[in-house]
Amino acid sequence: MTHHFAAARAGLKLAAAMLATSVIVGPVLAQDVAEAAAPPPADASLSERIQHWADADREGDPAATLAALMALQAEVETDTAAVSARQRGELLAMIGTTHYALQQLDEAATWFDRAAEVYAEDGSAPETVAEMAINRAVLMRRANRLAEAEEAARLALSIRQGLYDQPHEEVASALGMLGNVLYSSGRYEESLDLMRLALDEQRAAGPDDALEIIKRLDSLASLLNETGRDTEAVRVAREAEALARANLGRDHAWYGYVLNTLGQALLDLTLYGEAIPVIRETLDVRRAQLGDEHPYTAASQMVLAVALEETGRLQEASVLSGAATAILERHRDLMDPNTLAGFLRRRARLAASLGEWDLYAQRIADAQPVLEDMLDPRSPALANFHIEHAYQLYRRGEAEQARALAERWVPIVVERLIPANNDRIFGEMLLARLRQRDGDAAAGGDALWQALDPVAAELVGKLSDVRAADRDIARQASANSPAMLLYLETALAAGDEDRAFGALQILTLSELALTQRRATDERSGEASDAFALHRRLVDTNRRLRLVERRIALGLSEDQVEEAAEALDAQRDRLDREAEELLARLVAHHPDFIARIRPQPVSLERLRLSLEEGEVVIIPVETKSGSWVTQVDSGGMTWSAVDGESLRANVAALREAVAPASELDAFPADAAHALFGQLFPQGVSGYDRVYLYGGQSLASLPLAILLTGQAGDDLASAPWLVREAASQVIGNLAVFAEGRGQSRPLGSDVSTFAGIGGAELPGVSGGEVRLAGLFRSGRPAADSIADLPPLLTADAELLALADALPGDDVLLVGSDAAEENFKRADLSKARVIAFATHGLVAGELRNLWEPALLLGTRGKDSGEDGLLGASEIAQLKLDADWVILSACNTASGADGGAPVYSGLATAFAQAGARSLMLSHWRVRDDAAAVLSVDTVRGAAQGLSRAEALRQAQLALMARTDIPDAAHPAIWAPFVILEN
Incomplete structure (x- = not known):
């Protein structure tokens, strides 16, 4: 700090x-002329x-x-x-x-x-x-x-x-x-x-002293973020930003400080959609206050470039990165050489990602003499720069030059870095793949796997670390995806399906997958002591990592010995505590460890769990290549796909179902082309399709695909939903192990809970309202008032209650206020339905996380009327099914995060076994029909996915509901279930 x-x-x-x-x-930059104060008389x-x-x-x-x-x-x-x-x-x-x-x-x-x-x-x-x-x-x-x-x-x-x-x-x-x-x-x-x-x-x-409160809030937000409390850090930073904007204005120096703190906290949560506008404003403020050429203005440009790259906006990221790095190179005295090397790598990589190879070559040529001047010839940072260059050459097809670089530089990272280091893992994977590609006899057969399996085991070990939090493991998997992609390519080239299938699971690992494994286990009630021990272990490990980072970044030649000794002593103490907690877990709860950090499920295990007519689709989408794998009871098949074309088809379909789209038009060609990419052999013989993983693909329901050419009549078009029911899998291992264990809805339903119908401020004039912006940094009431009222929510919840036996808990209208919901006893509810607006982060002004709109009875309630994902995750549920008959509830935390990472993960963390979610804003009348008919079908013994399929087919055939045959109306919902 x-x-x-x-x-x-x-x-x-x-x-x-x-x-x-x-x-x-x-350091303050020296003025051209330093003027001394005038002397006294x-x-x-x-x-x-x-x-x-x-x-x-x-x-x-x-x-x-x-x-x-x-x-x-x-x-x-x-x-x-x-x-x-x-x-x-x-x-x-x-x-x-x-x-x-x-x-x-x-x-x-x-x-x-x-x-x-x-x-x-x-x-x-x-x-x-x-x-x-x-x-x-x-x-x-x-x-x-x-x-x-x-x-x-x-x-x-x-x-x-x-x-x-x-x-x-x-x-x-x-x-x-x-x-x-x-x-x-x-x-x-x-x-x-x-x-x-x-x-x-x-x-x-x-x-009333806004400036001092802002300083205290900013200080607290920064410390919260530093100590891993990122969700709370965003909440506090939001309050600081709102107060600074209202009281100081954007020209004040402290407004720039709090903007930077907020942007960093949002980035650490991978909330790119929210972070990017904040970082843009931070950059504007720094330009105004420090000038375009100041190194700290350039640093903000680089942070913005990183966020833009993560969300696929490569052209702008490349321009910003190039300009920022040029400024930082002119201020080398302020730059750590290793940091500058990382910036130069990123700048070159962006040009390669855009296919601008002349620019890429120029950036490589410009960077090499700078790094060779600043870094030791055997520096890992210099080696990593050249290894990254080798990787880009390999992707371009210049394998001979790529291998020459890899053979020279990979041995340096092997010598200088520990086996678990991400850069070393990547370098070893790349060199093995290049040797295999050249047909080296020493790099084929058993010799290949004798070299690569220990490297892959290092990565799998990091992703199985019981000391790490789920979110940290998901981030680690994402950071290592280029290395595992190389392992996947190596396995596929060798025809090794088992290793390829293991690599697929690491490439598609998500926080949701980890959460579902944990939630499945925690509900059993058999491992409460193990969970308590594990929470202590994760917290102790988090504090240990902070101290280690402090030691790594804080020690310098002028640091006195006592400070170093104090940090060393604290590190040793925390390390001993973590080891003791881990030893207790290993000794007393070995099965628990195996369950929450399982090894990838084997291809054979998944295949044997599938019945005739079932197929699992596993798409892998990366910047370097895309594949689609199919697994059924007979085995695995895979095919490479054009990632750019695939994403273009997805974008066309998403645009066609957006709220502002014209419903008389639909890109049938894109829907059919995408079906061909996912199902090159068709779906003959399949009546149940499961989707696991994916990036852009996870933003669409499979039901919307067309299995053949469509005419003008959408009601009779050959939608995939006519052939098969589809659902989303959150965790392959849980899915493979839990087949046949889910309980159908029926007479043993003890409680149905329905929540919704909140009256919006400025719409109905009712009592339910939202608290002000200052308290929590949530959306202002005027932006909420722009949402359409949900006129049939009350009737929808009553119809759902009638469709299920057992007792009911209904919180409707003003009774659905957030404070009422949190007081309600939902511990016995097997089915919980929300009929309200689901809000995506960034959709409304100042909304920083996905949330359900519940409202509140008054400003003194202590609540703000929005049940956010972070609050949902703290609930204790034992629900077989949570139905979110709301808008956008399948969306991720923001535009750059994996889909299903927001409300879906939050409800899984709270204990929900399965979910019914929407991929886009659902029209009120359609939501009521789909949710009620799906629940009725499930109560009569159908699987949830089949019940939804039949409800969709029935809806698209109705003539009394406007545009019912358009996928924007009948196709938004998906079932996420293990």
């Missing part, structure tokens, strides 16, 4: 603005001259200022009676701040100590003594003398707590200072507690 410092009039508040943020702040008294310097701008030429202040101090020492103790202390403090401006930290500390002694003599200024202690804490923290920094910060806090009976902003400042010191010491939990207290104190002391 970087910190901001501000010196007050007499240097007494050196660290008043020292709050943790994630913004990049470096020659005939001024000592007292007047001290006051003159207190009022002067001392920052223009600190060296000249220091000389003048030291001369004045010499005079004061010869005639101390001529000035008051307070003025003597003020002069000493000014000398301290000037030493600090000159980066003379030890000298600054000495003068602050002298100032504190003089103020203490005065006896009437304990607050000033506290300010000196704060200044000392700042200096000692900067010098990594953390024990001294903590002592000074605690002294300041003690003085201020004794001075003020009521909440006070100076107490808030001292709490924040101590929190920063403890953060630097690696004591993250204590630091967080103090940061929360500082915010509460500031709110109570100065509820």
